[in-house]
Amino acid sequence: MTDRRLIEAGFPCHQVGGETRRERDSGLAPPTHRLHVWWARRPLTPSRAAIAASLLPEDTDAGDFIKALGIEKKVVELPGGQWVMIGKLAERLEKQGGMEALKVDAVVTRAFDKEQLRRAKKRGIIATLKAYSPELANHPVVVRWEQESQPLGQIHEGEYLSIKRVMGDPAHTNERIEFKKRPDVRSALGKELSWDPEDLYGYGRAYQNDHSTVPSGLTVLDPTAGGGSIPFEALRLGHNVIANELNPVASVILFATLDYPAKYGKELHSDISHFGRKLVEKVHAYIQDYHPFGITLCQSEKQRLDEHLAENADFIAQFNKEEIADYLYCRQVTCPSCKAKTPLLNTCWLSKQAKDPWGVKIETSGSGASARYRFETYQAKNGLGPRGENLEHGTVKRGIGQCVHCQQAIPGDEIKMQARGESQYGQWQDELYAVVAIRHQPKLDRQGNVQRFASGPRRGEIKTEKISFFRPPNQHDQDALAAASDTLQANWARFDDQGLIPTEKFPQGNDMRPVTYGVDQWYKLFNDRQLLGHLTAMETLKQLKPQILRELGDERGRAVITYLQFAIDK
Template identity: 45%
Template structure:
């Protein structure tokens, strides 16, 4: 039980009889009422669904029928015994500790077999929803109350937020003005004004939306009759009650989809650029878009039609994967000739003789309602509740091409914007600031968006500017009625509601067909060009603007509820425990020396996100409503990029200089943290970046600033389905690094290789091996395991720093390479159950197996692979077709068109090397991608493994047996061990089954002590 039921248990335990005696003195109970009965019914429904899932799984994958995890899940989901208890019965309650490791294992199981276990597998609410225990009850030695916590790079403020909930004095700082305003909104205002401020946010927000509805209604067509195709479907649905058709003959538009369109330089025709024709990938309700040319050979027009799909195709065989732009090159739907990337960019910037490209509305997303019918074809009605007697309805989403009304609304909006432009510009409300050239902002500049207002279509800009005008008009009234502080808070939250619309209504959004919804501008942490984009409607109760207001209001209520304790203390007259600063983390003069107990930070991750460049998108809008309220924060034209602690090769001139600048600025931050921290204080920082280069730069700054790493702990923190993580060999865990001040430097440096194995190298090996044993219960993914071991190695290294190897200084990379070597050896022992070690394998097989154990068949960074190979004393060499494996090397082929090795004949397909190089990424070649001649004449154990699998796929055991007998008569166990690893680690049920089939045959031959001599043996 969680939530309301759990709260009722606590109340029920205190319930008393009529004579005032406790109902139950030493046990918790739950009294049965209608809510409990509904919960029991819902639980049984859920269990029945889970049982159905397990039966489906066992039917589809018979080999997992005895899987312990599945069996325990099946047992747990047996139906609850009936009949149910009577109302007012008393049920004893037993509390059981949650098992997050098992929940995580179930999630992994579900992901592997592509199913969804409904409900909350953890069995308890998320951690942040649980308020901290009363601090007064904690022993003084363990209480955080009164401690001073600093986060010098606070961002959105999650660290100071939790510190505030624990009763700490909080200091939050961030260089970014957008982040600084967020800190006021997530820490200061909720603690000062409490949940009730939400009423004022909602009240004034509705006034702002009412003005928007009044001024923009003519630019968003109101409810209209549904299209002919939908009406035909409705009439069929209501064939028993045709008089009801008129009642439901109305559509509600929810979104508009746009594509970029250029003029074909060859035929002069309209060339819309769609990178997909999918508009919905919802199971059972998939839709596509058809681009229909008018058939003219010159100056042709393009039209759009929508269609529902059946078995992945349109009614006339249309392919929704069809695209008119790929890799930046377009194709004209009229003459079928290519439109070059340069021509597209030229038209985007308005520099082409063919004119400027345009935003073309190609699809309208709408919905309608229809009644649910009973078996007699009559409408079903609610039988109880506030809607008793009303017809039950269901929403039908559909997609249609734009009509004349839609197109006229766009034209009218563009005219209205032009009419109001000069007035709004004179009042300084239009963000006409130039977009500066930067690492992330170079992309919009390349496609003609030179000002921040160019990120929006005319209708979007009209809507956003109407809201800005409305908020500026309302602000004086809000400040007058609520006072300067509370009024400032309300105006700030209303600007956040506008910001929500800015995020979801721009030329940088994306339409997500899997969810049939618009994705925000920053779904990818960049300004990359979006060939198609979505627009939500601005007016009405279901508008994007109304949604933005509800999102902000709900978020405020949640935050304020979690800070209720801090609010209560302020209401009692206690001084606020929050200090917020906006400045560089390298210099925070407002904080006294040695005044902070804990520094806790989530530092900028090298070149991971260019926060300042991205934040300008919101900054230019926020300063138009908030500048007078926060003059010290909105004093600059754009955000401060010069002092931002990130690696920015555009700002700094080159990748090398960017690395040096990042290291220098991080060193400055760490030095400032040392200044303000007490001598016995603790410094905690979180690090998620998986790049060894980022680790080396961060830790060098840390160690050279006289910090000793005392502990490293991996904590799962990233959303696995995030677009930043998806399809990448990415670190899904943050590593929490704890540091203490170095009291004084050693009088002499430590040695890397000491006499009798006593040097730092040996200590790192011991620390990493101990860490691997400690991490086993956590079931970390291999990349996280490697990153966590970096921390163990750096702990030893920082304690002994400086370290010398002869006359050469040892840098942190050397320590991490040593950790990589230990981890790779461990991986090979682990996945072969100690049957194989690196020394048992040739160099290519050892390296391939190590890569496979860590990254599987996915992509991984060339730099990380190179560092890992160096730790094993194996060279990764780029080779042409037909190379020979010589010495401690692993061959690598560059991927070129046709999936063949560089130097191979055009007709010779497949990669000779087991490793494929493309761009800055590597991956292992699959068996079917390898060159047949190389596998027919294998040079390594990995070649034989992949050749064996390839032969099995071609002709089952009859072809696999002679291949194996020919190539490994004496070392069969090595390749069979590799095959076991392949099946266990490949991560797909089909590959596992394939490996098991081969192993079953060859193991049975070994057990019989003979080779097959007749066909029946095969």
């Protein structure tokens, strides 16, 4: 056989693999991957590479192939090396006679000066490494890094700099990342070493970069398409696609990823937005009473606001309100020793953010079966509570609880029995123990005056900053939860008659922990208010379907309904 393809000979695995690692580890998965959960998502870069390399001849230039994948940098060639165009510089490029160029102005000059300073800093770090040991001095990463950190030749305002597209080198970038972790490097530099990931790669993620697409006339068949990465990249390469999948969830994902965008394009976005707003408005009108909104601040946050606006008291009333961001729940069980109710928390941390750490503590009162407890939230200091409490300690560890009243252990088997409702002490309960909220307050200038926008569409409006905080649940929260439970029970039959409640038994499988802890039916994964919200959204979309199909037609309407269903599912 003489007609060999690139994938059979000379395929650049190291570079494709390097970019694949970046795509999977970035925390910025491609939008197709965030459309709907699918457990066998294939990264886009190697999918594209596999398709292209299966069709290109074996003598294809590897560098051109890698650039065609989106692994390429835009650079200016100057005496001393290449100046890589990243961030806002890349957005300033202009087309001149089919070529790309960068006009040097004050902004570009400032960026160039920063690049020269950055290179000077890197040369200082490199000198430290070289002086530390001969091994580091001769290490290939250091040698190449030094070559790429030389001072650049000068540029002049008003001139145009020609842009050249060169192959990126993710394999080497990963080597640098690993090099930074070496113990001798850390020992040599301490905290001095700081590399910006974008400085290292020099280009955006390959799947995001511009790809020229020319219809090829070829057809790519994927008989087990799954989440659709391979057929998606085949379409982007200009090929016709036939994708097949037996799993019904994956089939719907394929329609939403491949078929609907190809048929309707960006115009579908306005339809989704229009009916999405209708859906949200209807759902919000029904469930807003079960989610307290705009209530006044708790005492501690009101005090912080008062202190912030001490010289601007007229603004306090305007900003004395909170917005709920999230609710945190734990389980409440009955202690078999003292018969009192006690919470199960595996940690007392609420947030470990370095600039704003928060914790929760449990205050108890009374004794015996009538003992009570309450939660208090606070801002942690130096990783400790207000009385030096260790926030890592909770009231349950490795499945064994500890009563907050009598301090006796609660066996794991007893907790499981209470979870399933099989214990003589009753069934455990969901308990709201902290509310995550935000508030806004005016920004102040150095003189303590409230800042306002001086120009633009928001001219005259107050500039604000967002403050996140945690507070214990109050009566408004408890009343809302109780009202949601009452409403759910009152409407249970209606929801169930429509087949909306997932009452199916939890299936046998490898991980039966949900069943062990009482979740033997799917709907039990949610508390009453969560379930009410989900069911209301599902019912509302069901009610909207006839209108969507009537206004958009069957095919386009089904597309919009599919995306709205995905939104609810997420």
